[in-house]
Amino acid sequence: MGKTYSEWTPVFQLVRSQSALLIIDMQRGFIEEGAALEVPMARRQVGTTKELIGFCRGLGIPVLYSVFCLADDFQYEFYTKMAHQRGLKVGRPECQFWDGKPETEIINELQPLPNERVIKKCGYDCFAGTELDTVLKSLKVNFLIIAGTVLNWCVDSTVRGAFHRHYNVVVVADAVSSYDHAGGTAEDWQRMELNFFSEAFGRVMPAAEIMRELSLRKG
Secondary structure, three states, rough: OOOOOHOOOOOOOOOOOEEEEEOOOOOOHHHHOOOOOHHHHHHHHHHHHHHHHHHHHHHHHOEEEEEEEOOOOOOOHHHHHHHHHHHOOOOOOOOOOOOOOHOOHHHHHHHHOOOOOOEEEEEOOOOOOOOHHHHHHHOOOOOEEEEEEOHHHHHHHHHHHHHOOOOOOEEEEEEEEEOOEOOOOOHHHHHHHHHHHHHHHHEEOOOOHHHHHHHHHOO
């Protein structure tokens, strides 16, 4: 069956001065009870995510956010067609994730500071059709720490995107979440994805371990 994520020997160590934290789609449309794309596991991780954000801010590590939203000229055709079969409203004026709607707002507990960048995206990969890569390069980031939701959709796509752009990727094991669907439980998806990430794309670490390593390594 292969190793679990905690069994691999790290191939790199985090460098504080070259790191950034990316929070993916922790917005009302995914987090709130009864939301259009509710991810209950994500709601349970808000405290851990908030602690990690505060820690990074305290060390001067940049924190960036993404939000999923749609607009007339900002959407993927397959997604909008498939959404109807999934019970989602994506056509105007009732679209649940239209740019500016409440579902696209980052939850209050994790609100970005005025100087923190929020990347809008209409698909899964935070790099696709966005300025994220340019922003990270301007910050001289080589180590990208990734948290958020949904683990096997937007997190997965962004991890792959970061890897193929030569970032050293760290996925926060206890701050990435999935939900029951496609024949698997949220826990099934979480276990398989985290073990896969560690084998193929980067390190997978609990938030406490990430904070400990960043505290010890001041480079």
